[in-house]
Amino acid sequence: MGLDAKQKNALDDILVKKFEEKLTRFTPPVGLNKHFAAIHTIPEKDRRMYSGIQSLLTTFGQSFYEDMAISIASVNSDKVERFWKSNQMVSKDRIAKIKDIVNNLANNISTPNRINEIKEILDVPNKNLTRVDDGMIVDVYVKRGNKEYYFEIKTVGPNIRGFRSHKEQILTWVARADKDIHASLVLPYNPFHPNPYHRPGSQILELGEDLLVGKDFWDILGGKGCYEDVEDAFRRIGGKYWKKLSEKF
Numbered sequence: 001m002g003l004d005a006k007q008k009n010a011l012d013d014i015l016v017k018k019f020e021e022k023l024t025r026f027t028p029p030v031g032l033n034k035h036f037a038a039i040h041t042i043p044e045k046d047r048r049m050y051s052g053i054q055s056l057l058t059t060f061g062q063s064f065y066e067d068m069a070i071s072i073a074s075v076n077s078d079k080v081e082r083f084w085k086s087n088q089m090v091s092k093d094r095i096a097k098i099k100d101i102v103n104n105l106a107n108n109i110s111t112p113n114r115i116n117e118i119k120e121i122l123d124v125p126n127k128n129l130t131r132v133d134d135g136m137i138v139d140v141y142v143k144r145g146n147k148e149y150y151f152e153i154k155t156v157g158p159n160i161r162g163f164r165s166h167k168e169q170i171l172t173w174v175a176r177a178d179k180d181i182h183a184s185l186v187l188p189y190n191p192f193h194p195n196p197y198h199r200p201g202s203q204i205l206e207l208g209e210d211l212l213v214g215k216d217f218w219d220i221l222g223g224k225g226c227y228e229d230v231e232d233a234f235r236r237i238g239g240k241y242w243k244k245l246s247e248k249f
Helices: 005-025 044-059 062-075 092-106 114-123 160-177 215-222 226-246
Strands: 079-085 089-091 129-131 137-144 147-153 182-187 211-213
Touching: 005 044, 005 062, 005 226, 044 226, 062 079, 062 137, 062 147, 062 215, 089 092, 089 160, 092 114, 092 160, 114 160, 147 160, 160 182, 182 215, 211 215, 215 226
Parallel strands: 147 182, 182 211
Antiparallel strands: 079 137, 089 129, 137 147
């Protein structure tokens, strides 16, 4: 199925815009030309190519993927927002429950299960409320009918402490919302493909549920086959702009 024509056009438009901005702003950096080891070891054209690759990879950061997500999801969703503010008020009792859940996961007393964890949190009465501003912002918020998605997007895999922090964050969003939502940590691509994603500490989240990696994330946004359409868009548009960027080396 994948993206429909309108979604494909929206994705193409955002990629063209991003690559045009990079092409317009790019100037061959002079830093490596002052590096005595580099200038006597690496030919000038290769130094320029390295700088171009590094510059382009820097472009593929968190904001790049957030813009793509907004572009794709906006076509088939009731509401899509970047940096959306979740509810400020949260139950202290539910925060305590979240700490228990995460501690049990970290100590291998339990295994991650998004549905069961949500039930445990919502079973705690939503009382003893306190205002908490930290962790209120959602990178990308999507609403479709009665379904709400809270996405925390990262381009670099967290460390053990980071995974624990993200787990607490997405469960706290459930407590703030006071209802069943789909809150997830998102990694736009899988650096271990074709093997399943795994880093020390990632087992605290449920892969494919509250840890969405690569295809799992894109197919939620644009339907089954979206990931392949995203790959195709980069193949068509990215390849063309790489040739244009190469001419500046």
